[in-house]
Amino acid sequence: MQITLEADYAIRIVYCLAQNAGRMDAKSISEETQVTLRFSLKILRKLVASGIVKSYKGTLGGYEVARPLEEISMNDVIEAVSGPVVISRCVKKDFVCPRQADSQCSCKFQKIFDEISVLVQDRLDAVRFSDLVK
Amino acid sequence: MQITLEADYAIRIVYCLAQNAGRMDAKSISEETQVTLRFSLKILRKLVASGIVKSYKGTLGGYEVARPLEEISMNDVIEAVSGPVVISRCVKKDFVCPRQADSQCSCKFQKIFDEISVLVQDRLDAVRFSDLVK
DNA sequence: ACTATTGTATACTTGTATTGTATACAATAG
DNA sequence: CTATTGTATACAATACAAGTATACAATAGT
Numbered sequence A, B: 001m002q003i004t005l006e007a008d009y010a011i012r013i014v015y016c017l018a019q020n021a022g023r024m025d026a027k028s029i030s031e032e033t034q035v036t037l038r039f040s041l042k043i044l045r046k047l048v049a050s051g052i053v054k055s056y057k058g059t060l061g062g063y064e065v066a067r068p069l070e071e072i073s074m075n076d077v078i079e080a081v082s083g084p085v086v087i088s089r090c091v092k093k094d095f096v097c098p099r100q101a102d103s104q105c106s107c108k109f110q111k112i113f114d115e116i117s118v119l120v121q122d123r124l125d126a127v128r129f130s131d132l133v134k
Numbered sequence C: 001a002c003t004a005t006t007g008t009a010t011a012c013t014t015g016t017a018t019t020g021t022a023t024a025c026a027a028t029a030g
Numbered sequence D: 001c002t003a004t005t006g007t008a009t010a011c012a013a014t015a016c017a018a019g020t021a022t023a024c025a026a027t028a029g030t
Helices: A005-019 A026-033 A037-049 A074-082 A100-125 A129-133 B005-019 B026-033 B037-049 B074-082 B100-125 B129-133
Strands: A053-056 A062-065 B053-056 B062-065
Touching: A005 A026, A005 A037, A005 A062, A005 A074, A005 A129, A005 B100, A026 A037, A026 A062, A037 A053, A037 A074, A074 A100, A100 B005, A100 B100, B005 B026, B005 B037, B005 B062, B005 B074, B005 B129, B026 B037, B026 B062, B037 B053, B037 B074, B074 B100
Parallel strands: none
Antiparallel strands: A053 A062, B053 B062
């Protein structure tokens, strides 16, 4: 869909980790990014699940970026939290068009939306956190 | 934000009017586009307000496209219904960033979102209904 | 002038997805 | 073995999109 607040937070969280070389615990991340602790944890879990962030349990636990900053794009982070960026719902993977009857009409728009969605994804993918940090 | 169902309907309604040379009443539009009458009326009002569609009252009343199809873009229609297409809320006109303190951080992202939003708008503006109809 | 037909305007209801929270659990360093 | 940290699921609140209802205004035809 669009870039939600959650995705926006996710970007700030990764940015925060990218700047702060070394491990950070959730509380510090929450304080630095101004996102509530609970919500930070939720977002962090998604980032861990998609392999952008690594987590460590226990007393000296915390989070850190899982790979070089050149290999983490804005698109990666957004996709980890909200799924693929698409301009319209009819571009989504499991979308079933309720108007399949008038195929000569609906698909025309779908094609355009799809094309633009890819354009946006590519553009977001070109932005790497290595560029953002310096 | 994103292209909502309402905007999607609006596109279909304009497309419907574009194909059907001549005046059409709301009921016919509703039937042809599969959008409920009430909702069609709501959308049509927005299209009239923004000068894309002209309306005529009375017994022989109805709606018709207000200008040549070459001069109506997909972006025009979407904007008429949902406002300017933006990728993130922080690109919106009257948005006040709650993080203005750390300006060296937030504005970096805002700039990128803004740039991509314009890209999408331009792309949508390049699609004219004259191209779609034929 | 009257009436049926059409569009106009505002406000309200409903549905759904985002946003955020609570509770209970699992792993690990010291 | 315990304090500290992350994990997982489910739940609640809010915001916004989607759709509806009611009352009103304008006009063509008679």
